[in-house]
Amino acid sequence: MDRKVSESVINRLPRYYRYLNDLLKNGTERISSKELSDRMGVTASQIRQDLNCFGGFGQQGYGYNVQTLHQEIANILGLNNGYSAILVGVGNMGHAFASNTKFETRGFKLVGIFDIDANKIGTEIRGQAVRDYSTVGEFIQQYRPNMAILTVPKTAMHKVAQDLIGFGIKAFLNFSYTELTLKDDIAVENIHLSDSLMRLSYKIKEKNENS
Amino acid sequence: MDRKVSESVINRLPRYYRYLNDLLKNGTERISSKELSDRMGVTASQIRQDLNCFGGFGQQGYGYNVQTLHQEIANILGLNNGYSAILVGVGNMGHAFASNTKFETRGFKLVGIFDIDANKIGTEIRGQAVRDYSTVGEFIQQYRPNMAILTVPKTAMHKVAQDLIGFGIKAFLNFSYTELTLKDDIAVENIHLSDSLMRLSYKIKEKNENS
DNA sequence: TAGATTGTTAATCGATTAACAATC
DNA sequence: TAGATTGTTAATCGATTAACAATC
Numbered sequence: 001m002d003r004k005v006s007e008s009v010i011n012r013l014p015r016y017y018r019y020l021n022d023l024l025k026n027g028t029e030r031i032s033s034k035e036l037s038d039r040m041g042v043t044a045s046q047i048r049q050d051l052n053c054f055g056g057f058g059q060q061g062y063g064y065n066v067q068t069l070h071q072e073i074a075n076i077l078g079l080n081n082g083y084s085a086i087l088v089g090v091g092n093m094g095h096a097f098a099s100n101t102k103f104e105t106r107g108f109k110l111v112g113i114f115d116i117d118a119n120k121i122g123t124e125i126r127g128q129a130v131r132d133y134s135t136v137g138e139f140i141q142q143y144r145p146n147m148a149i150l151t152v153p154k155t156a157m158h159k160v161a162q163d164l165i166g167f168g169i170k171a172f173l174n175f176s177y178t179e180l181t182l183k184d185d186i187a188v189e190n191i192h193l194s195d196s197l198m199r200l201s202y203k204i205k206e207k208n209e210n211s
Numbered sequence: 212m213d214r215k216v217s218e219s220v221i222n223r224l225p226r227y228y229r230y231l232n233d234l235l236k237n238g239t240e241r242i243s244s245k246e247l248s249d250r251m252g253v254t255a256s257q258i259r260q261d262l263n264c265f266g267g268f269g270q271q272g273y274g275y276n277v278q279t280l281h282q283e284i285a286n287i288l289g290l291n292n293g294y295s296a297i298l299v300g301v302g303n304m305g306h307a308f309a310s311n312t313k314f315e316t317r318g319f320k321l322v323g324i325f326d327i328d329a330n331k332i333g334t335e336i337r338g339q340a341v342r343d344y345s346t347v348g349e350f351i352q353q354y355r356p357n358m359a360i361l362t363v364p365k366t367a368m369h370k371v372a373q374d375l376i377g378f379g380i381k382a383f384l385n386f387s388y389t390e391l392t393l394k395d396d397i398a399v400e401n402i403h404l405s406d407s408l409m410r411l412s413y414k415i416k417e418k419n420e421n422s
Numbered sequence: 423t424a425g426a427t428t429g430t431t432a433a434t435c436g437a438t439t440a441a442c443a444a445t446c
Numbered sequence: 447t448a449g450a451t452t453g454t455t456a457a458t459c460g461a462t463t464a465a466c467a468a469t470c
Contacts, residue, residue, distance in 0.1 A: 006460080006461075008460090008461065008462095009461095010410065010413055011410065013409070013410075013413065014403070014405070014406035014409040014410060015390075015406065017409065018388070018389075018390075018403075018405075018406075022389075032426085032427065032428090033427075033428075034427080041392065043462075043463060043464090044427095044463095045462070045463050045464065045465095046461090046462065046463075048427095048428070048429065048430085049429090049430090049461090049462080049463090051429095052428090052429060052430075056428080056429060058427075058428050058429080059427080059428070059469090059470060060426075060427050060428040060429080060468070060469045060470045061425070061426045061427050061428075061469070061470045062426080062427070062428085062470065063426085063427065063428080064428090076413070077409045077412050077413050077416070078412040078413055078415060078416030079409065079412060081412075081415075081416060083412055083415060091307075092306065092307035092310040092311065093307045093311070095303065095307065096302075096303035096304045096306065096307035097404070099303040100303065100304070100404070102388065102404070102405055103405075103408065106405055106408065106409065108408060108412070146415055147411060147415060170415070170418065171411055171414065171415045171418075172411075173407060173408060173411055177229070177313065178229075178233075179226075179229075181252065185418070187411060187414035187415055187418060188411075189407045189408075189410055189411040189414075191402075191404065191407050192225070192229075193308070193311075193313075193402065194225070194229075194313055194314075194317055195225035195226065195229075196384060196400045196402050197314065197317065197319065197384060197400075198224070198225040198228065198288045198290065198317065199221065199222065199224075199225060199400055200358060200382055200383075200384055200398060200399075200400040201288050201289040201290060201292075201294055201319070202221055202224065202287070202288050202289055203382065203398035203400075204289060204292075204294060204357055204358065204381070204382045204398055205288070205289030205292060207381065207382075207396070207398060217436080217437075219436095219437065219438095220437095243450085243451060243452085244451075244452075245451080254438075254439060254440090255439095255451095256438070256439050256440065256441095257437095257438065257439075259451095259452070259453065259454085260437090260438080260439090260453090260454085262453095263452095263453060263454075267452080267453060269451075269452050269453080270445090270446060270451085270452070271444070271445045271446045271450075271451050271452040271453080272445070272446045272449070272450045272451050272452075273446065273450080273451070273452085274450085274451065274452080275452090
């Protein structure tokens with residue numbers, strides 16, 4: 001809260017959250033930084049440093065209470081704020097994402113699904129009708145969603161992003177091939193599946209060369 | 212090739228590749244590290260350092276030839292090796308991934324699609340029939356795919372991964388919620404959509420607090 | 423209390439940036 | 447040639463790890 005937390009630390013938070021989630025489901029009550037570090041393949045020092053950016057959640061001689069820490073990290077990530085999202089673009093990816101129930105279990109609400117294709121408008125995904133993209137401005141003004149998930153073709157991406165920013169959207173999860181880089185007050189997370197594929201390709205090549 | 216290239220450098224390679232791809236399509240012939248750094252929002256120094264891990268691809272006083280550099284990075288990443296993949300798990304995500312034509316344009320070949328569900332086996336995705344998962348061993352032994360894309364539910368993930376490793380698969384792109392961490396000689400790229408969503412959530416929360 | 427493990431400071435390590443001589 | 451820009455070495459900066467006193 002006081003000083004700027006480094007990007008590296010923030011990037012690790014979701015991973016901590018996942019591990020604590022698993023421990024919680026296991027019924028594990030407490031865990032030490034040492035034990036968690038063994039499971040996660042990181043150093044105990046790093047875990048303690050990371051957590052202490054946000055406060056002292058542990059107790060000397062005991063470790064961390066799993067449930068408490070899980071809850072604290074959820075708070076840090078804003079998972080208890082009930083953030084809502086709209087999704088734009090019901091292609092294969094958009095459909096897959098909208099059909100995924102994982103969001104809701106992470107505290108997010110998908111409140112609207114949009115497309116321009118008349119054949120898709122009105123069809124339902126998980127009980128939710130696909131809306132006409134031309135009505136998205138109205139919708140945003142009424143429901144004030146916190147973020148937009150962009151699963152549109154890359155040719156449409158910039159126009160859609162500009163539209164939505166005009167209507168007041170300030171955070172994007174972008175799946176399209178091209179990167180979305182915007183002004184400082186707009187938050188963006190880019191997901192590039194092909195980048196992951198290329199990294200894997202590199203690893204395969206490297207392995208083949210060293211054997 | 213000589214010394215181990217750092218993870219940070221490797222992670223940036225796909226991004227360079229994408230930018231060069233765009234420049235190539237633009238018809239741009241040459242680019243300096245300075246100009247590229249401006250576009251990408253990184254330092255020119257970093258670009259030169261990164262590229263020089265693999266060789267001197269530029270020319271003093273001129274910069275880099277876009278086509279050459281694009282090709283060189285493709286080689287570094289192994290994109291010209293025609294790596295082949297099988298996909299296991301035709302859920303929403305698997306279907307979306309298999310339907311995506313982007314792979315082929317990146318030099319990858321999807322050679323087989325598998326599921327255990329009798330209702331899915333035999334259905335076609337982009338002209339390719341979904342095969343019975345019980346035949347995957349046979350298939351691998353015959354066609355020797357270089358990687359497997361796992362879009363199975365997390366409950367099935369570990370079993371499927373062990374099966375495939377048994378049949379000789381040495382690289383995985385894993386989409387399931389749980390992490391796949393394996394022996395050193397197996398390459399893994401984990402894609403966690405919910406992690407990206409949580410990071411975006413953090414950014415939204417942070418922004419709301421500072422305003 | 424004694425043992426364990428945190429929170430935190432200090433030391434190390436690696437990655438990024440700056441600078442500049444080499445050279446096209 | 448003169449100007450530009452690389453490749454590369456050195457300097458800086460930040461992130462990770464180690465160590466240990468504080469304390470439950």
